[in-house]
Amino acid sequence: MSIFTPKKSKKPSFIDKILKRTPKENAIIEINNLFVENEDDLIKINLGHIQEIANRYKIKLNKKFKPLRFELFRKYIHHCLEDQVIDENEVNTIQHLKELLYLTDAEVKHMLDFETKKIFDREVKVAVSDGKLTQDEKDKLEILKKNLLLTDETAKDILKSNSNKILKDFIDNAISDERLSDEEFEKMNEISQSLGIEPNLDAKTKQNLERYRLYWTIENGELPVYANPPINIQKSENLYFMGHVNWQEQRRVTKRINYGGPTARIKIAKGVYYRMGSIAAKAVSEDVWKVIDSGNLYLTNKRLIFMGSKGNKTIRLNKILDIIPYKNGVDIQKDAGKSPFLEFSTNVDIFSMMLVRLIDEL
Structure with missing residues (x-):
């Protein structure tokens, strides 16, 4: 399968024809087609070939068409990783393309790390999906790590991240009913032990686990008994x-007093009234x-x-x-x-x- 795809040169626009200009995008198209012609051995292309194309179009390639240069490099990286191995010849070619495409060490490292981590992450997900990591799976991941030139720390972080997610998803599902059964508790410990991790739980989640475990025990198991009661109870009591x-x-408390019966008011001074008539007092009470x-x-x-x-x-x-x-x-x-x-x-x-x-x- 071809690494690169041939492209046709861009035709000059009406203005370009009048000004006798050639579209500068054709520079990166020519470089792409040069890669197509030499994809069996990209080392044959030297920096002089690239510079000649750039001079012809009067451009500084290190400042132009960066996304397109990245895309050419990415295509070769994808080709290298089809077999999930980066061999010595591919490493040399990667370094050569870095110079031809005016990429920095940091840019190359970032792109290579991104693609290799993505592959390793995918394989780790498959390996730990059942909550187990067998010795055979560990050996295969170790070989893949070396083939992808990943550091021990990077591989360990990817494995830990995926393992923690598997364990967390199991716990979240187990306690969705606010109960943690004996079987679920044992399974949680099996996953933790097999994947070589401790549950990365915050204080609240740990508290909930203990409470939901107790809920299940109260409903289904033996109730926890105080061995040494602080009070005297009968021998048959626990x-x-x-x-x-x-x-x-x-x-029952009285909240207020209601007054009943016909009444009338007679003003005897400013703001002062007599209340006349028959008054009957009635207490209103309620239970509290x-x-x-x-x-x-x-x-x-x-x-x-x-x-x-x-x-x-x-x-x-x-x-x-x-x-x-x-x-x-x-x-x-x-x-x-x-x-x-x-x-x-x-x-x-x-x-x-x-x-x-x-x-x-x-």
């Missing part, structure tokens, strides 16, 4: 949760939540234990009819007596899930 809460109960006490709450497999600054309270789990979780606490519906609202500052979700699980298992 302590599963403890935290600080405000114990609230509903209290009021903090009764603050203290520590303990959840066992049999009861809720509250130890506050003003006293202790106990609710047996089999006396709970329903619970209504909120962002800031849980409304406990009892079968008798006042039903409290337990106000939490943190972990209301963990408490609610554990309580539901324990009630269901009664």
Whole structure:
């Protein structure tokens, strides 16, 4: 397959004909066609040939047609990389074309790095797509790295970047339901170990992983038990949760006084009136939540234990009819007596899930 494509010279415009000018674009077209004629051995073209064309068109090639010069160079790079190998002869030709096309070392390096990284990146994506990197795949990537003349650091960065993405995508998908199962947790560790990376997670994501792992455990596994409860509980009890809460109960309070009955006003002075008539006062009241006490709450497999600054309270789990979780606490519906609202500052979700699980298992 040919590296370069022959091009026809641009015809002079009407003005060019009048001024007897030749389109200067034909200079780079002639150089392109010179490359076509010698693409089997581009080393045969010397700088004198290029300079002769530039002089004929009265141009400074190092300042003209840069995109077109880049394109010629890029075509040869693509040809070199068709077999994913850059051999010694191709390296020499690349250096020769750099001089013929007036390219700098930095420009050549940038273009070569871009194309070789793109190939290596593509092969790495295929290798790690299943979340595994076998020894055979490692060996092939090592050979490819050497054939593409990539540095160890560059190859390592490309591998790490793709591996991190595979692991992150797996984690994002695993916790999309806000749960992290045993199987998903093990798979996450397998991917991490096989690809030789540690999950690159921010603090919030790590916290979410731990919480979603606990969610799944609460719903499907063995509930975590406090080995040394800080309070005395029965031998048949296990302590599963403890935290600080405000114990609230509903209290009826008077919000305002309404006055009823026929009335009339008589002015006796500027801004002063007598209110005359029959007046009947009526209190308007409503139930509001009021903090009764603050203290520590303990959840066992049999009861809720509250130890506050003003006293202790106990609710047996089999006396709970329903619970209504909120962002800031849980409304406990009892079968008798006042039903409290337990106000939490943190972990209301963990408490609610554990309580539901324990009630269901009664």
